[in-house]
Structure formats: structure tokens, C-alpha cells
Amino acid sequence: MVRDRFAPSPTGNVHVGSLRTALYNYLYAKKMGGEFLLRLEDTDQTRLEAGAVENLLDALNLTGVIPDEGLQKINGTITQAGAHGPYIQSERLNIYKKYIDILLEMGQAYYCFCSKERLEEVRNAQKEKGETPRYDGKCRELTKDEIKKNLEAGLPYTIRLKFPKNHVIRFDDLVRGVIEMNTDDLDDQVLLKADGFPTYHMAVVVDDHLMEITHVIRGEEWLPSTPKHVYLYECFGWDPPYFVHLPNILNDDRKKLSKRQGDVSVGDFLAKGYLPEALVNFLALLGWSPETEQEIFSMAELIDAFDLSRVNKSGAVFDRAKLNWMNAHYIKELPIDRLVNHLTPFLVQAGLLGSNEVHDKQDWLIKIAELLRERIEYFAQAPQELEVILNSDIVITDPEALALLQEESSKRLFEAIVTKIEASETLDANRGKAILKEIQKEEKIKGKLLYMPSRIMITGEMHGPDLTLIMDVLGKDEVLTRIKSAASFMK
Ligand code: GLU
Numbered sequence: 083m084v085r086d087r088f089a090p091s092p093t094g095n096v097h098v099g100s101l102r103t104a105l106y107n108y109l110y111a112k113k114m115g116g117e118f119l120l121r122l123e124d125t126d127q128t129r130l131e132a133g134a135v136e137n138l139l140d141a142l143n144l145t146g147v148i149p150d151e152g153l154q155k156i157n158g159t160i161t162q163a164g165a166h167g168p169y170i171q172s173e174r175l176n177i178y179k180k181y182i183d184i185l186l187e188m189g190q191a192y193y194c195f196c197s198k199e200r201l202e203e204v205r206n207a208q209k210e211k212g213e214t215p216r217y218d219g220k221c222r223e224l225t226k227d228e229i230k231k232n233l234e235a236g237l238p239y240t241i242r243l244k245f246p247k248n249h250v251i252r253f254d255d256l257v258r259g260v261i262e263m264n265t266d267d268l269d270d271q272v273l274l275k276a277d278g279f280p281t282y283h284m285a286v287v288v289d290d291h292l293m294e295i296t297h298v299i300r301g302e303e304w305l306p307s308t309p310k311h312v313y314l315y316e317c318f319g320w321d322p323p324y325f326v327h328l329p330n331i332l333n334d335d336r337k338k339l340s341k342r343q344g345d346v347s348v349g350d351f352l353a354k355g356y357l358p359e360a361l362v363n364f365l366a367l368l369g370w371s372p373e374t375e376q377e378i379f380s381m382a383e384l385i386d387a388f389d390l391s392r393v394n395k396s397g398a399v400f401d402r403a404k405l406n407w408m409n410a411h412y413i414k415e416l417p418i419d420r421l422v423n424h425l426t427p428f429l430v431q432a433g434l435l436g437s438n439e440v441h442d443k444q445d446w447l448i449k450i451a452e453l454l455r456e457r458i459e460y461f462a463q464a465p466q467e468l469e470v471i472l473n474s475d476i477v478i479t480d481p482e483a484l485a486l487l488q489e490e491s492s493k494r495l496f497e498a499i500v501t502k503i504e505a506s507e508t509l510d511a512n513r514g515k516a517i518l519k520e521i522q523k524e525e526k527i528k529g530k531l532l533y534m535p536s537r538i539m540i541t542g543e544m545h546g547p548d549l550t551l552i553m554d555v556l557g558k559d560e561v562l563t564r565i566k567s568a569a570s571f572m573k
Contacts, residue, residue: 084116092134095347263309355461432465476542514553
């Protein structure tokens with residue numbers, strides 16, 4: 083059975099690249115009827131950030147990328163579920179210790195007592211000579227006695243992997259094909275740090291093996307580490323999993339996606355009012371391409387269409403305009419109650435709606451939401467758009483609009499629309515529609531000459547959301563005031 087995993091380090095906000103990795107693992111597991119698990123890789127104790135785990139699990143829950151096993155947040159509580167736990171690496175130190183001892187026993191690893199200062203000096207000297215900095219192997223051949231003496235003296239130590247000389251490590255990346263690396267080009271990797279924690283390389287291999295992971299699907303940045311992992315599998319005599327390295331996500335300038343060019347964290351996008359389903363759809367296509375031209379996918383459709391063989395090798399540009407287009411599409415399709423729910427906090431925050439008015443103003447909110455859904459790409463744009471709609475200061479500058487108001491029929495339209503609105507008790511969408519129809523019949527003004535000047539008089543613009551909806555939202559008095567003030571542009 084396929085078992086894959088998302089194995090993030092809890093170091094702050096969730097990067098969109100991490101969510102993509104999680105998503106591809108999720109999609110593949112679901113597609114294959116397998117299991118997707120979440121393991122927390124917190125062995126770098128210097129990089130831990132409070133709240134990071136919570137953030138991570140919230141982001142996964144919101145986007146529907148939900149693990150079957152491992153770390154989960156259910157009903158607000160963080161739990162670990164499954165038969166292969168614990169799923170938090172800092173809770174597995176004794177397990178790593180056991181496998182470190184096995185490597186030491188086999189002579190595949192060794193104690194290194196070199197101090198930080200010495201390593202620094204070696205590195206600097208190598209750099210000066212133009213060489214690639216690497217460990218010089220000073221402790222590779224320490225005798226048992228020397229080790230014993232150092233340990234008794236309480237010297238701090240690390241455990242390093244003892245790569246054999248001139249040994250070719252080979253593995254097959256399902257996307258990139260066969261990759262080879264000679265151990266002469268590798269540094270004797272530290273496996274256990276002086277603080278007693280394993281390094282990522284040690285922990286990831288032990289855990290992927292013990293957790294029966296069949297597919298390791300992760301970012302391209304881990305590709306250079308994979309030979310080390312494969313060698314560890316060799317040492318232990320374990321079958322390695324299949325590997326898939328996902329292409330980097332790039333900025334427009336084809337450099338790695340960075341915060342300098344805009345938002346990169348899932349939380350930032352959600353806070354701006356991007357819909358989780360839009361983000362998922364967008365990320366799914368960032369490094370994978372379906373067989374057809376289809377661009378809009380529900381999660382179920384993604385599971386159905388997803389295929390590792392169509393994961394791309396080359397970097398994927400994070401096209402913000404495309405994300406906006408996609409999000410706008412999802413906003414247009416939202417059921418009205420969800421649309422209102424998404425919109426409300428943005429309007430409250432902008433002071434356009436009191437938090438205590440939310441309940442009483444549902445009818446108004448529904449109308450506003452219908453107007454806004456055509457105009458926004460993400461919800462943070464809503465307050466400004468609403469202000470444009472509600473702003474009574476109408477200034478008409480567009481020459482085409484001014485010319486339309488100069489039409490002979492526009493004068494008749496003006497008289498008729500004012501008379502009819504004044505005669506109406508209230509103005510809602512239905513009444514607005516009826517008024518326009520009556521004018522069409524009675525005044526014989528139709529099509530562009532009817533709708534455009536009416537819109538221009540009421541909104542100052544040639545295009546925009548449904549005019550009768552706007553009349554509804556603005557109401558009788560506001561519409562009349564606007565139309566009357568438009569008269570100054572008709573002379
Ligand atoms: N802890 C690593 C990360 O944060 C996981 C890499 C892997 O999937 O092996 O990306």
C-alpha cells in the first residue's frame with residue numbers, strides 16, 4: 083500500500099511551497115488508495131517557533147489536506163494518531179540513538195570530537211585555497227582508546243557517517259530518472275549533534291523506514307541530500323522508498339519565490355481573502371500538469387487526475403495574476419451564504435459595517451455581496467470596491483459617457499426616470515427593472531441608449547455590476563440625488 087508523508091519543520095508560517103508538497107503527497111495517497119501521514123521534524127531546536135505547529139495544522143485543515151495518520155488537530159486539540167508513533171521527532175530520541183549505535187557497531191559511523199572552532203579554521207583554510215569546504219576526516223580513524231579517553235574527559239562530540247572512498251550511490255527519482263553520486267564528493271555527514279539530537283538526515287531515514295513510507299515526495303532542495311539518505315538505507319540493509327523531487331517555485335524573475343516580491347505564506351493569502359479551494363487548485367497546477375487543458379479542479383477532481391508521471395522537472399513560476407484570476411472564478415461561484423460569510427469580516431474591519439449590525443443587515447449584505455462578487459479578485463479588495471459603489475460624488479469624465487448623455491434620447495430618459503422614481507414608493511431591483519421597461523415602451527428608447535445613460539447617471543461609469551441591483555442597494559433617495567446631479571453633465 084502507498085504510504086507517503088508530509089514532514090515539515092515547525093519554523094513559523096507555512097510557505098505555499100510546503101502546502102504544495104503536502105498537497106501532492108495527499109493527492110497521491112488518495113489516488114492510490116493509500117495513506118498520507120504527517121510527521122513533525124523538530125530536531126533543529128534552534129529554529130522552533132511558538133504557535134508554528136498550530137499554524138501548520140490549521141492551514142492543512144482549512145485547505146482540506148488532511149492526514150490519515152500522525153499529527154492532527156481535531157476539534158481544536160492536537161493529537162497523534164496511528165500505529166507508527168510518536169510522530170514528533172523530538173519524542174523519538176531513543177529510537178535514533180538505537181540506530182546510531184548500530185551504525186557505530188558496524189563501523190559505518192564514528193565519533194568526531196572536533197570543536198566548532200577547529201571546523202571553522204579548516205573551512206576557512208580550504209576556502210582560501212579555493213577548495214570546496216568540507217570535513218577533513220581528522221576523527222575518522224580514532225582508536226578505541228582515544229575515543230574512550232575523550233569520552234571520559236567529557237569532550238563534546240558528534241557522530242558522523244563514514245562514507246567509503248570512491249563508492250557510487252545510485253537512486254531513481256521517479257521524475258528525474260537515475261541520479262548518481264560518488265561518495266568522494268560528499269562530506270562525512272553529521273548524524274547526531276552535540277546536543278544529543280539527530281540531524282535531519284539520520285532522523286528522516288530512520289522514520290521513513292519505521293513508518294513504512296513507500297514514497298518520499300518533497301521539494302527539489304532536498305535532492306542533494308538524497309544520496310546520503312540512500313547510503314544510510316544501504317548501511318542498514320533497508321529497501322529505500324521511491325523518491326520524487328518537486329520543482330522549485332519561482333518568482334517572475336525565475337529566482338526562488340521570496341517574501342520580497344509579495345506574500346509567500348498560506349496564512350497571508352488566507353488573511354487577504356483568498357479561498358482555500360482556489361489556493362489548492364492553483365498550487366496543484368504549480369509543478370504538475372493534467373492531461374487536458376482543464377484549469378479549474380475540485381479536490382475530488384484533482385485526486386482523480388493526479389499522476390506523479392506528470393510532475394514537471396523545471397521550476398514553476400508563481401503567477402500571482404493567475405492566482406487572482408482563479409480566486410475571482412471561485413468567488414463568482416460561491417453560494418451566497420458563504421460569500422456573505424467571507425465578506426463580512428473584511429467590511430467590519432474596514433468600518434463599513436458595525437460588528438453588531440451583521441445580523442440585522444443580512445438583506446443588505448446579500449445585495450452588496452452580489453454586487454461585489456463581480457468586482458473583486460480577493461476579499462481584501464471588497465471595502466474599497468464597496469466605497470466606490472457607495473460614493474455619491476459622481477464625476478463623469480469619459481468622453482464617450484459624456485457624448486451618450488448628450489444624445490437627444492438621454493434628455494427624455496432623464497425626465498422619465500426622475501418622474502417614475504419620484505412616483506415610486508420605494509426603489510428595489512424589481513421596481514428598477516420595471517421602470518426601465520416602461521421607459522423602453524413609452525419613450526421608445528432601447529438597448530445601449532437606454533441602459534448606458536441610466537448607468538452613467540447613477541454610477542458615473544459605463545460598466546459595472548447589474549444596474550437594478552445597484553438601484554436596490556442605493557435606494558430611492560440616493561439614486562434620485564445622483565441622477566439629478568448628473569444633469570449638470572447633460573447640458
Ligand atoms: N523537514 C524537512 C522540511 O522541512 C522535510 C524534508 C523531507 O520531506 O524529507 O522540508
